[in-house]
Amino acid sequence: MKRSAVSMTLALCLGAANAAPMGFKDSVMTMGDFSQSWRESWVNYAFSARDAVGLGGIDMRSDDKSRSRTLVELNYTRLLKRWNLEHAQANVWLFAGVGTIQGNDFSGSRFAYTPGLQVDFETTRVYLAASARLYRASGLNHDFGSLRVGFSFYEVDYDQTQPWLVLEARRMRGLSDKTEITPMLRLIHNRYFVELGVNNSRQARANFMYVF
Amino acid sequence: MNSISRTLIALTLAAMAASSFAATSVKATVNGMVCAFCVQGIEKRLSKLPATQAVHVDLKQKVVVVEAKDGQTLDAKAITAEIIDAGYDVIKLETVQQSAAEIKAGMKGGK
Numbered sequence: 001m002k003r004s005a006v007s008m009t010l011a012l013c014l015g016a017a018n019a020a021p022m023g024f025k026d027s028v029m030t031m032g033d034f035s036q037s038w039r040e041s042w043v044n045y046a047f048s049a050r051d052a053v054g055l056g057g058i059d060m061r062s063d064d065k066s067r068s069r070t071l072v073e074l075n076y077t078r079l080l081k082r083w084n085l086e087h088a089q090a091n092v093w094l095f096a097g098v099g100t101i102q103g104n105d106f107s108g109s110r111f112a113y114t115p116g117l118q119v120d121f122e123t124t125r126v127y128l129a130a131s132a133r134l135y136r137a138s139g140l141n142h143d144f145g146s147l148r149v150g151f152s153f154y155e156v157d158y159d160q161t162q163p164w165l166v167l168e169a170r171r172m173r174g175l176s177d178k179t180e181i182t183p184m185l186r187l188i189h190n191r192y193f194v195e196l197g198v199n200n201s202r203q204a205r206a207n208f209m210y211v212f
Numbered sequence: 213m214n215s216i217s218r219t220l221i222a223l224t225l226a227a228m229a230a231s232s233f234a235a236t237s238v239k240a241t242v243n244g245m246v247c248a249f250c251v252q253g254i255e256k257r258l259s260k261l262p263a264t265q266a267v268h269v270d271l272k273q274k275v276v277v278v279e280a281k282d283g284q285t286l287d288a289k290a291i292t293a294e295i296i297d298a299g300y301d302v303i304k305l306e307t308v309q310q311s312a313a314e315i316k317a318g319m320k321g322g323k
Contacts, residue, residue: 024257025257079299082299086243124247157272
């Protein structure tokens with residue numbers, strides 16, 4: 001009941017993909033990443049061009065559906081380094097989160113900490129990203145890694161929607177023994193960011209971002 | 213005064229009048245603009261400046277244009293600061309006597 005309430009709250013908070021994990025200064029960004037065994041939502045506020053604080057969480061379960069985890073955390077995102085090039089941009093991001101994690105195979109809540117790094121490189125036609133995140137708590141290790149590559153079919157004007165094909169491989173320790181691979185159609189507009197795909201377990205995935 | 217002289221004077225006055233009413237814009241060349249979703253911060257922030265009439269972003273040319281309201285002056289330093297706060301680098305800034313729509317049309321025509 002409590003877990004469902006948390007999930008509903010997070011879903012309402014909207015939420016998350018793997019592009020820039022924060023908006024511009026004084027903006028609020030919502031992100032979401034949803035599939036049958038992974039529901040992730042975040043909302044954060046950028047108090048500078050390089051720093052954002054937020055609230056988020058993940059509801060995840062094992063491949064055989066026997067174990068589940070619900071993480072709720074306060075999160076800090078820091079743009080460690082950005083290279084603004086004439087036709088490209090590259091970034092190094094730091095994540096630091098603390099919160100609580102619950103599971104169906106242990107009682108109560110445990111303190112969790114979730115440091116992570118993301119590096120990405122993007123042009124108007126090519127996208128590459130790698131991220132690593134530690135999801136740790138007493139007796140729990142759900143470290144996570146992902147790789148993304150993508151290309152856009154063509155360049156567009158600023159106010160037009162640009163379609164991309166993105167391929168993501170991600171893996172989480174302790175809950176799943178296999179690497180999830182998801183080809184996704186990404187649609188980027190100046191007002192929204194959406195990704196839709198089906199992973200190698202034939203589960204639908206939907207990611208989105210919105211900046212206020 | 214013959215008709216040729218009258219025509220020349222009329223054309224000169226028309227040109228002067230046109231230039232005095234021409235819109236003023238600040239045109240910035242910006243590095244790092246690769247994604248419309250990420251760049252929206254530039255448009256949102258610049259649109260809120262008090263002297264801004266219109267903003268045009270061109271991802272292909274890496275250009276941001278801010279058009280001034282009639283009779284108002286754009287603050288180049290404020291524009292640069294807003295673009296930097298949106299996460300990008302300004303590498304060139306120039307003031308031109310064109311509207312954002314005219315610059316947009318010129319860029320489309322030049323592609």
